[in-house]
Amino acid sequence: MKLLRYGDAGAEKPGMLDADGTLRDLSGVVSDIAGDVLSDEGLAKLRDIDPASLPKVDGNPRLGPCVGNIGKFCCIGLNYSDHAAETGAAIPEHPILFMKANSAIVGPNDMVMKPRGSTHTDWEVELGVVIGKAAKYVSKEDALDYVAGYCVINDVSERHYQSQLTGQWTKGKSCDTFGPTGPWLVTRDEVADPQALAMYLDVNGKRMQTGNTQTMIFTVAEIIEHLSGLFTLQPGDVISTGTPPGVGMGIKPTPVYLEKGDVMELGIDGLGVQRQEVGQDA
Template identity: 85%
Template sequence: MKLLRYGAPGLEKPGLLDQNGTLRDLSGHVDDIAGDVLSDDGLEKLRAIDLASLPAVEGTPRLGPCVGRIGKFCCIGLNYSDHAAETGAAIPEHPILFMKANSAVVGPNDTVMMPRGSTSTDWECELGVVIGTTAKYVDKANALDHVAGYCVVNDVSERHFQNKLTGQWTKGKSCDTFGPTGPWLVTRDEVTDPQALGMYLDVNGKRMQTGNTATMIFTVAEIIEHLSALFTLHPGDVISTGTPPGVALGMKPQPIFLRKGDVMELGIDGLGVQRQDVGQDD
């Protein structure tokens, strides 16, 4: 299934994209794509619905973040061997973890607003993993059983804030609008292998990132195993699993960061496409 949320910010309704690409309203069955709806039982109840009975949504409404009421937004840094090489970083011994503030989360096509003082705003196409059932001390052999589904995340980053403002990476990762998520959550039964997904990102029509989740240093299962040994993962938690090469920070001899008026487009095999205009806070 492809589950989504549509409507004005803060007023999103739950929806589903059927096999013909028609957006259908789920609000007669669930209040949101969140919490227990993401559990195995919750997803099975949605699968049992006769899709033809769901009202078709007219027009082309705004798509919101594909997950509502996100609990934790966990991010893994330097998780692609080819990305670590382009930035000159050593291969980490354990997954590098930072958190993105939930207030950064926006819809897949919402405008990304660079904050005041931004000089080095960068792009990062990433595979998002949405937890469906509680995970604590899980083994990598069954870690994927705790996944509700997968989505596209753009881990937008202000590199000056991230690296120069003294502190953790969270400073440069959590600016408002720096977490476009969606367009939809694709349930795990439709993703045969999360370690075999092609991905890309364009800026102003120019291909910047081309990668594949096969070059992850730590697999999705290994990440869940590691994180669940540190803290409990709950339904609706999102894990952004790192980015392939091609970010501005890795450009030689000189990075070319985002500017007002730029357009980003990014996608992952089977998980849909995002498109964001870039703006600037006054």
């Protein structure tokens, strides 16, 4: 299934895409794509619904983040061997974890706003993992059973804030609008192998990132095992699993960063496409 949320920011309704790509309204069935709806039992109930019985949604409404009421937004850094190489960083021994503030989360096609005075805003296409049930001390062999589904995330980053403002990466990762999520949550039964997904990101129509989740240093299952050994992962928590090469920071000899009016388009096989125009906070 492809589950999504549509409507004005802060007032999104739950929806489902049918086999023809028609948006169907789920608000008569569930209140949101969140919490218990993401459990195996909750998803099974939705799977039993005939999409044709649901009201069609007319027009082309705004898409919100595909998960509502996200608890934790966990991010993994330097998790692609080819991206680590382009940055000159050593391969990490354990998953590098940082958190992105939930206030950064926006819809997949919402505008991305450069912070006031920013000159180093960068792009990062990433595979998002949505947790469906509480996970504590989970083994990697069982880890994928705790996944509700997958989505596209743009882990937008302000590199100066990230590395020069003293402190953790969170400073450069948590600016408002720096977490476009969606367009939809694709349930795990429709993703045969999360370690075999091609991904890309274009800026102004030019291909900047081309990658595949097969080059992850730590797999989705290994990440869940590691994180669930540190704290409980709850339904609706999101893990952004790292980015392949081609970020602006890694361009030689001179890095390239986003400017007002730039357009990013990014996607992952089977998980949909995002598109964001870049604005500038006054």
